[in-house]
Amino acid sequence: MSDAIKHECGIALIRLLKPLEYYKEKYGSAFYGVNKMYLMMEKQHNRGQDGAGFASIKLDTKPGERYISRVRSIAQQPIQDIFSQINERVNKEFSLHPEYQNNVALQKKHIPYIGELLLGHVRYGTFGKNSVESVHPFLRQNNWMHRNLIVAGNFNMTNVTELFNNLVEIGQHPKEKADTITVMEKIGHFLDDAVSKIYKDLKKEGYSKIECSPLIAERLKISKILKRAAKNWDGGYAMAGLLGHGDSFVLRDPAGIRPAYYYKDDEVVVVASERPVIQTVFNVPFEEVVELAPGNAIIIKKSGFTEIKQILEPLERKACSFERIYFSRGSDAEIYQERKELGRLLMPKVLEAIDNDTKNTVFSYIPNTAETSFFGMIDTVEEHLNHKKTEVILRGKRSLSAEKVEEILSERPRIEKIAIKDVKLRTFITEDSSRDDLVAHVYDITYGVIKPSDNLVIIDDSIVRGTTLKKSIIKMMDRLNPKKIIVVSSAPQIRYPDCYGIDMANLESLIAFRAALELLRDSGKYNLVDEVYQKCITQVGMKDKNVQNYVKEIYDSFSDDEISDKISELLSDEDVKAEVKIIFQPVKNLHKACPNNLGDWYFTGDYPTPGGNRVVNKAFINFYEGNKERAY
Numbered sequence: 001m002s003d004a005i006k007h008e009c010g011i012a013l014i015r016l017l018k019p020l021e022y023y024k025e026k027y028g029s030a031f032y033g034v035n036k037m038y039l040m041m042e043k044q045h046n047r048g049q050d051g052a053g054f055a056s057i058k059l060d061t062k063p064g065e066r067y068i069s070r071v072r073s074i075a076q077q078p079i080q081d082i083f084s085q086i087n088e089r090v091n092k093e094f095s096l097h098p099e100y101q102n103n104v105a106l107q108k109k110h111i112p113y114i115g116e117l118l119l120g121h122v123r124y125g126t127f128g129k130n131s132v133e134s135v136h137p138f139l140r141q142n143n144w145m146h147r148n149l150i151v152a153g154n155f156n157m158t159n160v161t162e163l164f165n166n167l168v169e170i171g172q173h174p175k176e177k178a179d180t181i182t183v184m185e186k187i188g189h190f191l192d193d194a195v196s197k198i199y200k201d202l203k204k205e206g207y208s209k210i211e212c213s214p215l216i217a218e219r220l221k222i223s224k225i226l227k228r229a230a231k232n233w234d235g236g237y238a239m240a241g242l243l244g245h246g247d248s249f250v251l252r253d254p255a256g257i258r259p260a261y262y263y264k265d266d267e268v269v270v271v272a273s274e275r276p277v278i279q280t281v282f283n284v285p286f287e288e289v290v291e292l293a294p295g296n297a298i299i300i301k302k303s304g305f306t307e308i309k310q311i312l313e314p315l316e317r318k319a320c321s322f323e324r325i326y327f328s329r330g331s332d333a334e335i336y337q338e339r340k341e342l343g344r345l346l347m348p349k350v351l352e353a354i355d356n357d358t359k360n361t362v363f364s365y366i367p368n369t370a371e372t373s374f375f376g377m378i379d380t381v382e383e384h385l386n387h388k389k390t391e392v393i394l395r396g397k398r399s400l401s402a403e404k405v406e407e408i409l410s411e412r413p414r415i416e417k418i419a420i421k422d423v424k425l426r427t428f429i430t431e432d433s434s435r436d437d438l439v440a441h442v443y444d445i446t447y448g449v450i451k452p453s454d455n456l457v458i459i460d461d462s463i464v465r466g467t468t469l470k471k472s473i474i475k476m477m478d479r480l481n482p483k484k485i486i487v488v489s490s491a492p493q494i495r496y497p498d499c500y501g502i503d504m505a506n507l508e509s510l511i512a513f514r515a516a517l518e519l520l521r522d523s524g525k526y527n528l529v530d531e532v533y534q535k536c537i538t539q540v541g542m543k544d545k546n547v548q549n550y551v552k553e554i555y556d557s558f559s560d561d562e563i564s565d566k567i568s569e570l571l572s573d574e575d576v577k578a579e580v581k582i583i584f585q586p587v588k589n590l591h592k593a594c595p596n597n598l599g600d601w602y603f604t605g606d607y608p609t610p611g612g613n614r615v616v617n618k619a620f621i622n623f624y625e626g627n628k629e630r631a632y
């Protein structure tokens with residue numbers, strides 16, 4: 001990926017179903033859960049590097065004993081940082097109290113972080129600041145065990161403001177306008193409500209106050225709380241929560257926008273944002289890790305009883321296709337094949353762009369995420385060559401000499417590693433005037449493998465703003481003096497903002513949008529921009545379900561190729577000597593390659609929730625009025 005887009009978050013939940021002694025006995029440590037959590041978070045570091053957080057709960061502690069621990073960090077290496085804090089603390093306890101070493105009961109009683117229920121989170125912020133207060137898990141404390149709530153999520157709601165106002169209307173006074181707090185308070189409100197109702201019932205049934213507590217834990221219906229809390233959520237989410245006494249849950253949005261997978265055996269229940277994470281950390285095969293169905297929650301009671309419950313009526317399934325193209329780890333068995341297929345499907349257009357001249361074409365990719373689709377692309381080049389070779393040989397009707405046949409067979413796709421990522425440079429990049437110069441050096445280039453008669457084909461997984469391509473990659477590639485530079489994007493053109501967890505909230509930074517504006521200008525139709533703005537303005541304040549996406553009209557009169565050609569023009573400066581061509585994946589091929597992830601709103605403008613149309617409407621108004629703020 002050449003453009004750095006902020007995106008996603010990762011969640012990990014572990015519930016140990018046996019007493020801690022069991023893990024000490026079987027795996028040598030009562031910190032089994034903590035160690036597994038470290039691995040689960042590390043294996044999801046691709047999903048968020050702004051911050052990381054960890055929380056754990058000890059079951060069945062005595063009053064007065066601490067049972068909730070939490071640590072959060074926004075250090076440079078936040079996962080490392082939280083686990084070195086945990087390690088330091090644990091080691092300190094062990095050296096001060098050697099008697100804890102082989103006594104799990106003492107460990108549980110005195111050492112923090114150890115516990116049967118653990119929640120981890122890696123964050124890329126899409127809302128609010130990048131301070132440690134915004135790092136998940138969030139904690140809502142109370143003296144009643146059941147009312148303690150810990151929440152972490154991979155989510156973005158399009159209607160946080162409305163949800164926030166709802167809370168104020170019911171008399172609450174949230175201390176911050178953070179989306180995670182808003183969501184947590186919503187759950188907390190109905191949790192409080194449920195706890196007091198059960199308490200009243202129990203009192204009526206004749207139980208004493210102290211007898212009530214364990215019975216409340218038993219009777220709490222998490223599904224009911226979630227149903228009431230999530231009723232008005234409009235967004236993409238995988239929300240995880242722990243309750244002080246030991247119940248836990250993960251709820252996935254009704255369109256299945258954000259991902260969630262789970263695994264259960266008689267020792268653990270595990271939930272994570274990505275499947276291979278669970279496979280690797282718990283050493284289980286693909287088939288045993290199950291995707292959580294949209295609108296469903298996995299609910300793990302304190303007793304260990306686990307069930308999958310439908311919480312919200314599922315919408316049409318629109319799982320985010322960007323997860324497959326770029327965000328999730330390519331080590332997932334399905335994602336790997338899908339990425340290869342994306343590369344394969346692009347090939348006919350590439351062959352056309354190079355006039356089938358594979359002999360004078362070098363194929364390469366932008367590291368690291370485009371590597372898999374590159375393999376797919378090369379598969380197809382090989383097929384194409386085999387076809388060509390067979391034809392020539394057959395045409396020779398057995399009259400060809402052995403040397404000639406060998407020469408024909410020797411043609412191979414020319415593959416080179418052209419762009420090299422200098423990872424360290426990225427950390428210096430800031431939003432100031434020296435940025436452009438630094439951006440230009442994030443990648444380095446391999447010299448000496450391109451001839452002036454060569455085409456250079458380079459595949460990237462997507463092109464969002466095009467900044468790095470324009471300022472760095474294309475210029476560097478041009479220094480190698482190729483005849484033609486062809487940049488291939490395994491994702492279609494990104495035309496609309498995201499509002500479900502990827503940080504692409506404004507329109508004017510999208511290169512496809514800028515290309516469409518240029519085309520309108522060129523064809524003397526720029527007044528359409530004013531017309532669309534007027535239409536957007538009339539929709540302000542309308543009910544979400546009645547709002548339409550008028551921004552589509554900006555693209556309507558142009559073909560995909562016209563927009564691609566304009567993008568090529570915009571990305572190539574006058575000092576670039578080679579001809580530059582950009583090829584994008586058609587949306588229908590994306591669906592063919594990733595048939596389970598049909599969520600494509602950033603490419604098509606078809607938002608899966610009503611709030612999406614409100615966001616794109618607002619994004620257009622912001623663009624028109626020169627307002628830099630986010631549209632949600």
Ligand SMILES: NC(=O)CC[C@H](N)C(=O)O
Pocket residue numbers: 007008009123124125126127128134153154155156157179180501502
């Ligand atoms: N990428 C995400 O899932 C972000 C979660 C949440 N909206 C936050 O900003 O903290």
